[in-house]
Amino acid sequence: MMALKLPVWLLLALIVFLLVMDLLTFWVVRLNMTTALDLALDAAMIAAIEETDLLRGKSFIDETKAQVVALKYFRENLALNEHLENKFLKKTNFELNFRSDGLRPLIFAEVNTTVVTHVPKLVGREGIEITISQEQYYLQNYKNLAPTG
Numbered sequence: 798m799m800a801l802k803l804p805v806w807l808l809l810a811l812i813v814f815l816l817v818m819d820l821l822t823f824w825v826v827r828l829n830m831t832t833a834l835d836l837a838l839d840a841a842m843i844a845a846i847e848e849t850d851l852l853r854g855k856s857f858i859d860e861t862k863a864q865v866v867a868l869k870y871f872r873e874n875l876a877l878n879e880h881l882e883n884k885f886l887k888k889t890n891f892e893l894n895f896r897s898d899g900l901r902p903l904i905f906a907e908v909n910t911t912v913v914t915h916v917p918k919l920v921g922r923e924g925i926e927i928t929i930s931q932e933q934y935y936l937q938n939y940k941n942l943a944p945t946g
Contacts, residue, residue: 812916819914823925826885826912830929833874838904838933841867841893846902846935856935858902860895867893867906887911887923905932 845863846856868891872881881889889910896903913924 812919815915819916819925822885822914823912823927827927827929829875830886830908830910830927831931833871834906834908834929834931835933836874837867837869837871838906838931840870841904842902842933842935856897856902858895858897858904858935860893863895863904864893867891867904871908881910885913887913902935903932906930 841863842858844866845859847859871877871891875883875886877883877886877889881891887910889908892907892909894905894907896905907928907930909926909928911924911926917924
């Protein structure tokens, strides 16, 4: 009876350790994704609004340019490959939507991915699915960030 208690406690300790590591991994990956998405939307907004439109008092988003720039910065900041995957992220889907009334354009981003962790593998799953959504309105301080000449 006494010999059985030690393996049970070791197994329980291992599961608790894996759970804590998974929670820390999930928290750090989510924080990094949120930061990368914020930077990607800022970069897309700066790149996609023409300075000549701003001088006329209008601000329209070049959606194609915004999509390319946002995806580029998102991939670079998270070190993702061409399939938007790395050691921690699998099955990533990056989607941008736009709305513009000529005065205050909006970029809305949604990222769906699977964070690879250990505990879900015990029950036959690859990881924990997560969705991060964020919207970015055009702000006047982007005028100061626009390249000159």
